[in-house]
Amino acid sequence: MKIAVVCANGKEGKMLVKEALERGLDVTAVVRGDNKSEAGTVIKKDLFDLTKADLEDFDVVIDAFGAWTPETLPQHSTSLKHLCDILSGCETRLLVVGGAGSLYVNAEHTAQVMDGADFPDMFKPLASNMGKALCELRTRNDVKWTYVSPAGDFQADGAKTGKYILGGEELTLNEKGESVISYADYAVAMIDEAVNGNHIRQRISVVAE
Numbered sequence: 001m002k003i004a005v006v007c008a009n010g011k012e013g014k015m016l017v018k019e020a021l022e023r024g025l026d027v028t029a030v031v032r033g034d035n036k037s038e039a040g041t042v043i044k045k046d047l048f049d050l051t052k053a054d055l056e057d058f059d060v061v062i063d064a065f066g067a068w069t070p071e072t073l074p075q076h077s078t079s080l081k082h083l084c085d086i087l088s089g090c091e092t093r094l095l096v097v098g099g100a101g102s103l104y105v106n107a108e109h110t111a112q113v114m115d116g117a118d119f120p121d122m123f124k125p126l127a128s129n130m131g132k133a134l135c136e137l138r139t140r141n142d143v144k145w146t147y148v149s150p151a152g153d154f155q156a157d158g159a160k161t162g163k164y165i166l167g168g169e170e171l172t173l174n175e176k177g178e179s180v181i182s183y184a185d186y187a188v189a190m191i192d193e194a195v196n197g198n199h200i201r202q203r204i205s206v207v208a209e
Helices: 011-022 073-089 121-137 182-198
Strands: 002-006 027-029 040-043 060-063 093-097 144-149 151-154 163-167 180-182 202-207
Touching: 002 011, 011 027, 011 182, 060 073, 060 182, 073 093, 073 121, 073 182, 093 182, 121 144, 151 182, 180 182, 180 202, 182 202
Parallel strands: 002 027, 002 060, 027 040, 060 093, 093 144, 144 202, 151 180
Antiparallel strands: 163 202
């Protein structure tokens, strides 16, 4: 299996590369600058400069793009649209490192995590822009996409247990009543999905056991 990790120099990107390599998968890092991941094969190119020819030979492309500043937040939509456009009609699957703010907190799917009174104001612009990108992704019936939301508490330096609970559109809590997962365990779940491909054109979510 050939996997490309776009934005592989980010914290989660590097974790995804590491997890895939540990399973013996053929991994290519897509980075703008010098490769900081463990991947031996590299495409040195800006995401927005990628072409269909760059990615069409991969079985799976994992989009680990992240933007944090007010002027770059809209790129969550534009970057995902670009990847969808160049993978349109391809057998290549697109897996997206998503956000938790757009997870629903009721069975009717009318209220999201980001709508809650206790949701931090500082994260609302990020959650809103990532949620918008997900809404746009849902319209793409020409791409074999899967959107993977982490738990509410997404811990960069958390331990790897290799275990997780698979959820769907709603915020899922573990037996301790927590919504938490480490970057490492998220990577386990993402690579499981890359290998198995069980959730085409679906949003799934993951939480630590």
